[in-house]
Amino acid sequence: MEKVSFVPGKRKYLFCADKQGMEILQPVIDLVIEKKLPFELFSIEHPVFEWLSKQKMGSFLYVAMEWDKLHAMKQLAEEVGFSAEEMQYIGYGGQSENVFCCRCHGITETIWQEKLEINCRHCDLLLEVSDHYSSLKNAYLGYVAKL
Ligand SMILES: [Zn+2]
Incomplete structure (x- = not known):
């Protein structure tokens, strides 16, 4: 599995994941808390499009979820306007x-x-x-x- 890595110098950090995905993102979440940087956690059980579309420029998006869901999530983020340089994806499992x-x-x-x-x-x-x-x-x- 890929490792999640901290990308410094962003205005705000967004973490979007399912339950297992949050565990994958935890090292970076801990780091962001430690550095007292603005962040937001988002569970994918809620409508994600609305949440994403109200985020401001300069935010960095971390996503961790199962591969099949991840693909759809990626497209959604692109639709909202996140570029590849503003996101990091970790996929796991997969059916x-x-x-x-x-x-x-x-x-x-x-x-x-x-x-x-x-x-x-x-x-x-x-x-x-x-x-x-x-x-x-x-x-x-x-x-x-x-x-
Ligand atoms: Zn064929």
């Missing part, structure tokens, strides 16, 4: 998901990772895993990855 191949229509089972690209188990095509879940196929749709 296996099915990915539907756009070329051969085969199903490949994969564990959610940060890099959502896999090779189709059937035709070896490099697939980019999308957010589109097909309940019909019981799988996420995989598109041809852009190289």
Whole structure:
């Protein structure tokens, strides 16, 4: 698992995580408290979009949660306007998901990772895993990855 690291010089520190994720972030939270820096903890059980969108520029966002949730969270943060330099993500665990191949229509089972690209188990095509879940196929749709 990746290690969380403290990024100095930010106006405010935001920690967004589930229960296990908070434990992962704890070393940095402790440090921020020790340095008496402004921070906010946010549990993902609450609507996160509203909370994120009212944050001011110069805040730094830490996120720690399961890989599958993390992916959605990342997109949300980007929508709100956080750039890659203003966030740090730690993913853990993860459940296996099915990915539907756009070329051969085969199903490949994969564990959610940060890099959502896999090779189709059937035709070896490099697939980019999308957010589109097909309940019909019981799988996420995989598109041809852009190289
Ligand atoms: Zn395929």
